[in-house]
Amino acid sequence: MLDQFLYGIEAAMNGLMTGIMYSLVALGFVLIFKASGVFNYAQGVMALFGAMTLVSIQKGQIPFYHLINATFGTDIKYFGWEVPALLAILLTVCVMILFAWLVERLLLKFLINQDPVILFMATIGLAYFMEGFGDLMWGSDLKVIDMAMPALGIPGLPQGGSLFIENATSGLGTDRFFGFFIDKLDITAAIIATMLVVVLTVFSQYSKTGRALRAVxxxxxxxxxxxxxxxxxxxxxxxxxxxxxxxxxxxxxxKSGVQFSLSLITLKALPVLMLGGFTSIPGAIIGGMIIGVGEKVFEFIVSSSWFGDAMGFTMNATENWFAYVLALIFLVFRPQGLFGEKIIERV
Amino acid sequence: MLDTGDNTEVLLDVNNIEVIYSSVILVLKGVSLTLDKGGITALLGGNGAGKTTTLKAISNLLRAERGDVTKGSITYRGKPIDRLDPATLVKSGVIQVMEGRHVFEHLTVDENLMTGAYTRRDGKAAIKQSLDLVYNYFPRLKDRRKSLAGYTSGGEQQMVAIGRALMSNPETVLLDEPSMGLAPQLVEEIFGIVKNLNEVEGVSFLIAEQNTNVALRFAHKGFILESGRVVMEGPADELRENPDVKEFYLGMSDKGRKSFRDVRSYRRRKRWLS
Structure with missing residues (x-):
């Protein structure tokens, strides 16, 4: 029984880490929603596009090589150099800023003072456009991220379980318990997400531009x-x-390679937003954690043998729908989410 | 138009403007008005007369609402301003306080005021000085500086809105209906502060107001709008003595209270007026 309990805790901890990964996506939604009231459907595709651009720049891939090859009958793909990870990240950030500028220039500018629904539709269009554009620009093959930065002594994003945690916790249960398995990548993501939130919160609370963002x-x-x-x-x-x-x-x-399905994380961010509230940065993080932990623990419980013994049935693959059901319950009882903007009513 | 005799400098000159919303709805049909440097001009008229539209045409917030100035000109210090965006206009000293208060509800009073200094580039010390000045004029706000603006009272919100505009260090404030939804003594208080700001700090005000009585008491000059046209203009004290203004806008008449029977002639005279 102790082992079961410990495995439950392990599931919860893994859920926590996955949840923070959801939060990372939800965060982008919250930022745009707060400042412009637009639910940006393209956020997931932006993640895909960003990752694609990063990997391709690193590998020195020629943009639109498919198109060039098809038009001129050439057979090129690479420039023949490799860009260091850090420089590639900086270049990709520039691309994302350029992209933001273009979106404003070509899309949002014309939609000032329109209904939120119209803006939402525009972002759906944007999402599909970017999906195709990304493929056209960089090719649709599966890409592998390699974040090695020798200059900084970083060998790349850590993979696999953390031995340290595993060893430190292996003594907790019986002989058949081997310690908590927690992915090092998840831990890294959690640390980075926390840092992002701290930076963004400080920026929006204490800087002049941040104040202007909140005013808008x-x-x-x-x-x-x-x-x-x-x-x-x-x-x-x-x-x-x-x-x-x-x-x-x-x-x-x-975690899963840079390929099309990356853009579908949008759909995972939705319930996180409903839980945490569309307007709260900490809400996005905590909402993500609740969903992550919730779905893992729920899965752990309903698929376990003792649940089966007690209830006469077990359930599997609950992770697919758990988050949405939870979000639905929240929509009924607390539509603004846990941390959504206070609905100010003066009396 | 301004009589050429006096030598005050005209700051803002709106010359015969026509405003059309969504390319079809004609709202202003030739409005002209002027604001002298250091003056208070009242823009009067009932609902839908075009007061707010006139103000927004000047501050250029009109374009965001799909309105457009199609005829006439607006000049500030002799330079045309009808193609400037609101941000540039604020930098050149003209700022609008919108009708219905429009404070940033989820920002504190302090933060609200600070957003007014967004366009300023003259350093933190100068901005701090302005903040102290605003708190000096609106001591009520000082007590509530840390509370969310959304939770303050209507009068306080109006003060926040005016104070926020002052934070931009303006030369001219376009004040849209400051009395809206406020108790009479609050209206007095706010107009008193406006008058003070005008006399002590030299800020010029263009005030759109339905409350003709109060507005004409504090203003130097008045323009009366009626369905998109200026129907009457002149120095404020002259307007207050004008029998038509008295009857139509101040609800007073030489013959005492009017009976309902005179409504028809009243309407006819009023139509003739516009």
Whole structure:
């Protein structure tokens, strides 16, 4: 029984880490939603696009090589050099900022003062466009992320279980308990996500631009009236969201390879948002944790043999739907989410 | 138009503007008005007369609402401003306080005021000085500086909105309906502060107001709008003595209270007026 309990805890801890990975995606949503009231459906694709760009730049891949080959009958793919990871990250960040600027220029500019639904539809269009554009630019083959930075002494993103935790905890249970298995990548992601949240919170609470972002989130018109340029703010917000998407893309890409299904993490971020609230940065993190832990622990319980003995049935693959059911319950009882913006009502 | 006799400098000159919303709805049909340097101009008229639209045409918040100035010109210090974006306009000293208060609800009073200094580039010390000045004029806000603006009272929110505009260190404030939804003594208090700001700090105000009585008491000049046209203008004290203004806007008449029977002639006269 002790072992069972410990395995439960292990499941919970793994859930916590996965949850933080969800939060990374949800974070990008929250940023854009707060500043422009737009639910950015393209956030997941942005993560995919960011990760794709990063890997391709690293490998020195020629953009649009398919197109070039098809048009000119050539057979090229690589420039023939490799870009160090750190430089590639910087270049990708520049690409994401350029992308944000283009989105504002070509899309948002024309949709000022439109219904949120119209903006939402525009982001759906954007998502599908980017998906195709990313494939066209970098090819649709599965890419592997390699974050080795020899200059900084970083051998790359850690993979596999943490031996340290495993050894430290192996004494807890009986002989058949081998200690907690926790993925090192998940731990890294958790640390990075925490750092991101701290940086973003400090930025939005204490900097002048952060204050302007919150002002725009509250009241577009009033923000314009005091001379805050909405268009500048939108470029800033989409840039930040692009960088957050890149981080999410790197983490998820390292976990499951950079390929199309990466963009579907959008769908995992949705319940996180409903739980945490669309407008709260800490909410995105805690919502992610609750969902991560919830789905792992729930799965652990309902698929265990003792649950089967007691109830007469077991369930599997509950992770596929657990988050959505939880989100649904939240929508009924607390629509603004756990940490959603206070609905201010003066009496 | 301003009579050429006096030598005050005209700061803001709106010349015969026409405003069309969504390319079809004609809202202003030739509005002209002026604001002198260091003056207070009241823009009066009922609901839908075009006061807010006039103000937004000046501050250029109109374009975000799909409105457009299609005729006429707006100049500030002799330079055309009708193609500037609101941010540039704020930098050049013209800022609008929007109708219905529009504070940033989820920001504290302090933060609200600080957003007003967004366009300023003259250093933290100067901004701090402005903040102290605003708290000096609105001591009520000082007590509530740490509370969310959304939770403050209507009067306080109006003060936050005006204070926020002052934080941009403006030369001219376009004040849209400051009395809206406020108790009479609060209206007095706010207009008193406006007057003070005008006299002590030299800020010029263009105030759109339905409350003709109060506005004409504090303003130097008045313009009366009626369905998108200026129907009457002049120095504030002259307007207050004008029998038509008295009857239509102040609800007073020489013959005492009007009976409902006179409504028809009233309407006809009013139509003729516009």
């Amino acid at each position: 989130a509250d009241d577009h018109q009033a923000a314009m009236s005091v001379g805050i340029s909405l268009r500048t703010i939108w470029v800033i917000v989409w840039s930040i969201a692009g960088v957050v998407a890149l981080v999410a893309g790197i983490m998820w890409g390292a």
